[in-house]
Structures are given as structure tokens and as C-alpha cells.
Amino acid sequence: MEGISNMKHGGVRGTFLHRILARREITLLVIIVLLVAAVGIRAPRFLQPGRQLSILNDTIILLMLTLGQLAVILTAGIDLSVASNLAFTGMAVAMWNMMMPGVPMIVLVGASILIGASLGAFNGVMVAVGKVPPIIMTLGTMSVYRGMVFLISGGAWVSAHQMSPAFRGFARFSFLGLPSLVWIGVLTTGLVYLFLNHTKGGRELYAVGDNETAAGFVGVSANRAKIKAFVLSGAIAGLTGLLWVSRYASAQNDTAIGFELETVAAAVIGGVSIMGGSGSVPGVVLGAVFLGIVKNALTVIGVSPFWQMAIQGGVILIAIVANTLVDRRNQAKLSMNGVSA
Amino acid sequence: MSVSQRLAKTFVRWEAVLVVLLVGVFILNTSLSPFFLRRINLLNATYNFMERAIMALPMMLIIIVGEIDISVAGTIALSSTMMGLAMQAGASIPVMVIVALGTGLLAGMLNAVIVLKFRVPSIAVTIGTMSLYRGIAYVILGNQAITGYPRELATVGQGVVGNGMFPIPLAIFIALAAVFGVVLHRSRLGRCFYAIGNNATAARFSGLPVDRYKAALFSLNGLVAGFAAVLLTSRILSTRPNIATAWELEVVTLVVLGGVAITGGKGSIFGVILSVFTIGYLRFGLSLINVPSQVIGIITGLLLVGAIILPGLFEKLSNRMIIDRQLIPDIDSETTTIDA
Numbered sequence: 198m199e200g201i202s203n204m205k206h207g208g209v210r211g212t213f214l215h216r217i218l219a220r221r222e223i224t225l226l227v228i229i230v231l232l233v234a235a236v237g238i239r240a241p242r243f244l245q246p247g248r249q250l251s252i253l254n255d256t257i258i259l260l261m262l263t264l265g266q267l268a269v270i271l272t273a274g275i276d277l278s279v280a281s282n283l284a285f286t287g288m289a290v291a292m293w294n295m296m297m298p299g300v301p302m303i304v305l306v307g308a309s310i311l312i313g314a315s316l317g318a319f320n321g322v323m324v325a326v327g328k329v330p331p332i333i334m335t336l337g338t339m340s341v342y343r344g345m346v347f348l349i350s351g352g353a354w355v356s357a358h359q360m361s362p363a364f365r366g367f368a369r370f371s372f373l374g375l376p377s378l379v380w381i382g383v384l385t386t387g388l389v390y391l392f393l394n395h396t397k398g399g400r401e402l403y404a405v406g407d408n409e410t411a412a413g414f415v416g417v418s419a420n421r422a423k424i425k426a427f428v429l430s431g432a433i434a435g436l437t438g439l440l441w442v443s444r445y446a447s448a449q450n451d452t453a454i455g456f457e458l459e460t461v462a463a464a465v466i467g468g469v470s471i472m473g474g475s476g477s478v479p480g481v482v483l484g485a486v487f488l489g490i491v492k493n494a495l496t497v498i499g500v501s502p503f504w505q506m507a508i509q510g511g512v513i514l515i516a517i518v519a520n521t522l523v524d525r526r527n528q529a530k531l532s533m534n535g536v537s538a
Numbered sequence: 539m540s541v542s543q544r545l546a547k548t549f550v551r552w553e554a555v556l557v558v559l560l561v562g563v564f565i566l567n568t569s570l571s572p573f574f575l576r577r578i579n580l581l582n583a584t585y586n587f588m589e590r591a592i593m594a595l596p597m598m599l600i601i602i603v604g605e606i607d608i609s610v611a612g613t614i615a616l617s618s619t620m621m622g623l624a625m626q627a628g629a630s631i632p633v634m635v636i637v638a639l640g641t642g643l644l645a646g647m648l649n650a651v652i653v654l655k656f657r658v659p660s661i662a663v664t665i666g667t668m669s670l671y672r673g674i675a676y677v678i679l680g681n682q683a684i685t686g687y688p689r690e691l692a693t694v695g696q697g698v699v700g701n702g703m704f705p706i707p708l709a710i711f712i713a714l715a716a717v718f719g720v721v722l723h724r725s726r727l728g729r730c731f732y733a734i735g736n737n738a739t740a741a742r743f744s745g746l747p748v749d750r751y752k753a754a755l756f757s758l759n760g761l762v763a764g765f766a767a768v769l770l771t772s773r774i775l776s777t778r779p780n781i782a783t784a785w786e787l788e789v790v791t792l793v794v795l796g797g798v799a800i801t802g803g804k805g806s807i808f809g810v811i812l813s814v815f816t817i818g819y820l821r822f823g824l825s826l827i828n829v830p831s832q833v834i835g836i837i838t839g840l841l842l843v844g845a846i847i848l849p850g851l852f853e854k855l856s857n858r859m860i861i862d863r864q865l866i867p868d869i870d871s872e873t874t875t876i877d878a
Contacts, residue, residue: 275661329846330800332606332661336787337843344836352830450832458665471662503680503779507673513666518656 221468221523225483229490236494243497250375254444256489257382258437260482262456263463264389265317265430267481270464271393271402272419272426273409273473274331278320279434280456281342284449286312287438288346291355291364291448298361305364305439313435314428316342321427325420339457346450357446368444378440385433390478392429402426406473462509463488466516470524488512552797552852556812563816567823574823578703585696585773587818588707589614589766590785594792595718596759598810600660601793602722603752604735604802608664609649610763611785612671617641617767619675622684622777631691638771639764645671646760650753660756668786675779684777695772707769711814719807727751735802791838792817795845817841 237244262279269276289312290305320338323329357365368378393399404412405422413419442448461471467484469476491512495505567574574580584591593610600607621638629637649667653660697706722728734741734748742748771777796813798805817838824834 323843323847327847329843333790333794333800333846334843336790337839339839340787340835341839341843344832344834344839347830347832348836458669461662461665462669465662471659501677501680503676505673506669507677510666510668510670510673514652514663514670517658517662517666518652521656521658 221520222477222479222483224523225467225480225487229483229487232487232490232494236490236498240497240499243494248493248497252489252493253379254376255493256485257378258441258444259456259459259463259489260485261382261385261433261437261440262460263467263481263485264386264478265433266460266464267467267469267476267478268389268393268402268426268429269331270461270469270471271406271473271476272423273406274324274423274426275335275461275471276317276320276427276430277332277335277457277461278316278338278342279430279460280453281339281346282313282316282431282434283438283441283456284452284454285316285342285346285349285438286435287442287452288350288355288448288450290439291360291442292349294361294364295355295359298364302363302367306436309435309439310432311435313438314432317427317429317431317434318424320431321424324427325423343450343454346452350448350450352450354450355442355448360443360446364443365446366443368440378444381436381440385436386478386482389429389433393478398422398425403474406475408474459488459509462513462516465513465520468520470520471517484516552848553806553809553812555848555852556796556809556816560812560816560819563820563823567819567826570823570827574826581703581705581708583819583822584708584711585705586822587814588705588711589770589773589782590788590792591711591814591818592707592714592769593762593766593785593789594796594810594814595714595807596755596762597789598718598793598796598798598805598807599722599731600755600759601790601798601800602731602735602802602805603755604738605653605660605752605756606664606790606800607646607649607756607759608661608786608790609645609667609671610759610766610789611782612668612673612675613642613645613760613763614767614770614782614785615675615779616645616671617764618771618777618781619678619684619779621767621771622687623678625687626684631688634691635768638768639761642760642762642764642767643757644760646757646763647753649760650756653756654749654753672779679777679779681779685775687771687775691772692775693772695769695774707773710769715807715811722807731755732803735799735804737803788817788838791842791845795841797845800846813845 233244242248262283265279266276286309290309293300293308294305316338320331320334323334324331327334368376368381370377372380391399393402401412401417401422402425404415404417405419409419412422438452441453463484464476464481465471465484466487467476467480467482469480469484488509491508492505495508496502500508564575593614597607597610617638620641621634624634624637645667649660649664652658652663652667694706698704699706699709722731730741730746730751733744734746734751738748766782770781774781792813793805793810794800795817796805796810798810820837821834824837825831
């Protein structure tokens with residue numbers, strides 16, 4: 198693990214080409230370009246701008262959730278409750294809109310972030326203070342939050358005609374040629390990038406995930422870092438809840454069911470180490486885009502949707518094995534350089 | 539340790555809490571329905587949760603050695619699908635069973651190979667194979683179901699022992715639990731599992747074949763998942779790619795609620811058995827009064843989290859009680875606790 202962070206800060210000496218290949222983001226980018234080209238040759242309509250835009254639209258919510266997942270995984274945790282959080286918050290704001298259509302959207306946006314963040318905070322506090330392992334905590338809240346959707350909705354849906362036009366249009370209105378959903382995704386990505394790379398709080402997530410004891414010795418509070426990560430993940434999940442029900446114009450009890458594992462998959466494909474301490478926003482962007490393209494490409498080249506789950510599983514496995522092998526090679530190279538220097 | 543200390547220690551053990559919970563569930567269910575306590579009813583209720591109960595046994599060992607397997611439910615779906623294909627190809631019941639067991643074993647072995655050969659955390663690997671195994675079931679079946687299993691197959695999953703009213707799945711669970719209990723608590727192998735879970739590196743340095751044991755446990759978990767698929771298919775006499783959905787969560791819940799530490803190295807078969815019946819009868823009782831499954835999900839989710847927090851609290855409480863009883867704290871108390 199230490200080897201990876203050393204490498205990131207320029208510890209590897211070698212040719213320019215080596216340095217480029219050592220960055221797995223670039224490898225992944227090359228794979229994505231090859232994939233798009235291959236699918237494009239097979240089915241040219243895949244390359245049309247309209248299709249690309251729809252892939253982008255489909256991928257943005259996955260990307261946003263994966264950014265939250267990244268923050269949690271960096272602290273050596275995992276958040277399996279994001280999809281249930283999304284469903285609950287989406288249902289809550291949709292019902293609010295149904296009952297009081299006059300409430301301005303900005304209030305609902307704020308509410309969705311707040312609701313999501315509190316659900317995330319519950320996870321974070323129980324993990325940090327209650328010492329519940331993150332996987333157990335969030336497996337538990339995955340079904341608790343999912344059950345809460347049912348409790349507030351009574352099993353009913355909120356469908357398009359019960360939503361105000363402003364609510365329905367929120368994720369769709371166009372600005373400079375792109376839908377608002379995409380802009381919100383870009384903004385979120387930028388903010389998370391700034392947080393993780395250019396703030397003390399963000400760097401602390403890496404420190405805690407890399408070595409909690411060492412981080413403690415230099416005065417980083419592991420508890421606070423973990424709570425921060427879960428709150429961020431929850432807040433993003435809440436916001437995507439609003440975006441999801443607005444985009445699909447329906448809030449249901451099983452909204453986004455099973456989506457939590459896609460976010461873990463996208464993170465793992467993007468090179469985030471499930472052991473914590475290592476992973477980047479560009480990697481996550483590429484991981485989410487890769488999964489989004491694979492899913493869309495399957496339908497475009499006429500593969501039955503029933504293949505989707507198996508292929509996704511296979512891709513996850515290949516990605517984690519490839520990541521481990523790359524890590525190991527880099528680490529071996531690092532120690533060799535250390536000897537020769 | 540004096541008798542009173544032992545008593546205090548036993549009294550506040552997690553298993554004791556589970557017994558209280560189980561009694562509570564029985565009282566609740568009896569107040570909901572006067573027929574609940576009839577023997578036939580108690581026995582018949584077990585049909586619904588025995589597949590998951592049986593899965594909890596190998597999962598217990600996997601978690602004790604510090605690993606996890608999220609792919610079990612996917613393995614069940616895949617094994618049942620293969621069993622259905624064998625049936626459609628005209629296989630006899632024994633061949634169908636062998637196909638299901640073999641599929642499960644292969645799935646478990648694949649998990650073992652990826653986890654141990656590439657040194658990837660089992661949580662990441664089995665999230666991947668979970669999609670892969672269930673995904674293959676979807677590829678094979680699409681939105682179709684396999685039906686038309688021979689009636690005789692039902693004897694395994696729906697039958698009773700002899701002429702009585704004792705369900706066969708329950709009998710199988712009891713037999714397996716006895717075997718797992720003896721291995722875990724009365725054999726050298728069991729001590730090795732605890733040693734690996736407490737400190738795998740130390741265990742390796744003391745000469746234990748850690749990887750071989752872990753590989754065996756992942757394979758065993760797959761094999762038992764294949765067997766659970768036989769029971770489930772035999773009980774519902776059909777196969778769909780979405781059978782046993784989310785069971786991985788329920789099986790892990792059973793194990794953790796039974797007091798097995800998710801970090802490994804700690805847990806007992808009695809705790810797991812108690813949690814199996816507590817959760818099983820709780821679900822049964824709640825469904826009797828038409829509590830929706832989502833609400834049952836909230837309750838099991840909270841129980842799962844509570845199961846982590848409460849044993850820690852009880853441990854603190856029990857240590858405090860022991861210290862209270864000793865006017866002069868015993869310096870060796872640390873080592874005695876470890877020995878006990």
C-alpha cells in the first residue's frame with residue numbers, strides 16, 4: 198500500500214512511457230477508446246452524438262454515487278446503503294412535491310442533500326463511534342432504508358402526473374446543449390476532486406485508509422474522517438435520489454435496487470483499492486464511463502439484456518485481478534529502483 | 539476464576555441474550571396465534587428457513603477464518619439452473635443432485651482460486667462472482683422458469699422422516715450442525731480455524747497451511763450452496779434465475795447475529811443455531827400477522843447492527859461485573875479469559 202502512494206508522488210524513476218503505463222487511468226482510457234471503436238465498427242449508430250449523450254445521461258448518476266463510494270472506500274470502508282438511501286430520499290422529496298407542489302425546487306434540492314447526508318451520518322457515526330464494521334453497518338441500513346421507503350409510501354408509487362412540471366423537468370432542462378443532469382454531475386465531480394485533492398479533510402481520508410494508526414499519530418482523527426466520508430456518500434446519494442425520480446418521473450419502492458454493487462464495481466474498475474488509501478477521481482470517472490459504455494454497447498450490438506449481469510460480474514473480476522497484478526508489478530519495480538538508486 | 543465469576547460470565551454471554559430473544563419471539567408469536575405452539579406448526583414453520591440455516595454453517599467457518607462469501611445466493615441460483623437443465627436433458631434425480639452439488643463446488647472453487655491466487659479481498663471477489671453466477675443463470679433462463687420436476691424430488695425438501703412429522707430439511711440441518719459443531723469446538727482443525735481468524739500471518743508462521751484451509755472452506759461453502767439449491771428446488775419444484783435473491787445478506791446476518799465476529803477468530807455454533815431459530819420464527823410470526831416483507835427487512839437490518847453493538851456492550855458489562863466481584867483485580871485475568 199505504501200508503495201502505491203509513493204509511486205503517486207513521483208517515486209518511480211523510469212522512461213516517460215513507463216510512467217504513463219504505470220498510471221492505470223491512462224490504461225483504462227485506452228481500453229475505453231478501443232471498446233468504443235470496436236462497438237462503433239460493429240454498429241456505427243453507437244458513435245452518433247445522440248447515443249453518446251444518452252450514455253452520458255445513463256452514466257452520470259452511477260458516476261455521482263461512485264464518487265461517494267470512493268470517499269468511503271478510501272477510508273477502508275464500503276457503503277452498501279447508497280441505493281436504498283437514493284430510493285428513500287427520492288421517495289421523500291417526490292411525496293413532498295406531490296403534497297405541496299408550490300415548494301420551490303431549490304428547497305427540495307437542499308432537502309434531498311440533507312436527508313441523504315443524515316442517513317449517511319447515521320452510518321458514519323455507528324461505524325466510527327459504535328465500531329460496527331462498515332460492511333455490516335451498511336448491509337443493515339441497506340434493508341432498513343429500503344424498508345423505510347415502504348413505510349413512508351405505504352407501497353404506493355409517485356408517478357409523473359402527481360409531480361409538478363418543475364419537478365419533472367429538473368433533471369432534463371437544457372443548458373448550453375447539455376441537460377442539467379450532466380451539469381450537476383460535472384459540478385459534483387469537480388467539487389469532490391477539489392475536496393479529495395486540495396483540502397486537508399480530503400487528504401485525511403487517504404491517510405486514514407492507508408494506515409489508521411500512523412494517521413492517528415500525526416493527529417488525524419480517523420473517526421472524523423470516516424464520518425465525513427459517509428456523510429459525503431449519503432449527501433450525494435440523496436441528491437441523486439431527487440435526480441433519479443425527476444429523470445424517470447416516477448418514485449417507487451424498488452428504485453435503483455441492486456445499484457450499490459454497480460457503484461462498488463465502477464470504483465474497483467477505476468482502480469480504487471478496496472483495502473483503502475488508494476484511488477482517484479479520474480479513475481472513478483473512467484470506471485463509471487466504462488461500465489456505462491459496456492451496458493449500452495450490449496444493447497446496441499444486440500446482446501440480450503439477460504447477459505448484462507454475467508458480463509458485469511466478469512468485468513468486475515477481470516478488473517480487480519488486473520489491478521492487483523499491476524500493483525504487484527509496480528511494487529516490484531519500485532523496490533528494484535530503490536536498490537539501484 | 540471463581541464459581542460466581544463463571545456464573546456471571548455465562549449469564550451475560552451473547553448466547554444467553556439469544557435465548558432471551560428466542561423466548562421473546564415465542565411469547566410474541568403465541569400471543570399472536572394460539573396455534574403457534576402446536577408441535578406440528580413449530581416443525582412445519584422450519585421448512586421456510588432451513589436452506590438459509592444450512593448455508594449459515596459453512597458461512598460461519600468462512601467468517602471465523604476472516605473471509606466472507608457474498609456469492610452464495612448466486613451459487614444457489616446457478617446450481618438450481620444446472621439441475622433444471624439436467625432434468626430437461628432426462629437425468630434421474632441422483633444425477634440432478636450430483637449436478638447441483640458439482641456446480642456449487644465449482645463455483646466455490648473458483649472463488650477460492652481468485653481470492654487466494656491473486657490475493658484479492660474475498661468481499662470484492664465474491665461481489666463479482668455473485669453477479670457472474672446469477673448472471674449465468676439469467677443468460678441460460680432469461681425470464682423463463684424451469685418447471686416439471688418429478689414429484690419424487692419433493693421428498694427431500696418437503697418430506698418428513700419416516701412416518702412421523704419431523705421435516706427432513708430440519709433433520710439434515712441438525713445432523714450438519716452437529717458435525718460442524720464437533721469440528722469447530724472439539725477438533726484440532728477447529729482450533730486452527732480460530733487461529734487463522736485471529737492472526738493469519740502468525741498461523742502461517744506456525745506452520746498451518748492457511749491457504750489450503752481457506753480454499754477448502756470456500757469450496758465447502760459452494761458445495762453446501764449446491765445442496766441448499768437441491769433443497770430449495772425440491773421444496774418449490776421450480777427454478778427461476780431470481781430465486782434466493784438477497785439471501786447472501788440473510789445468511790451473513792444469521793452468522794453475525796449468532797455472535798460470530800465479522801473480523802474473524804470468534805464465534806460458536808450454539809450462537810448460530812440460536813440465531814437461526816430466532817430469526818426464522820420471528821419472520822414466521824411476523825408474516826402470520828401480514829407484516830410486509832419490507833418491514834421485516836427493517837427489523838432484521840436493525841437486529842444485524844444491534845448484534846454487533848450489543849455483544850461488545852455485554853462483554854464490557856460482564857468484565858465490569860467480574861471486576862466488581864474481585865476486590866483486588868487479578869493481573870492474570872487477561873490470560874485466563876483467553877484460555878477460557
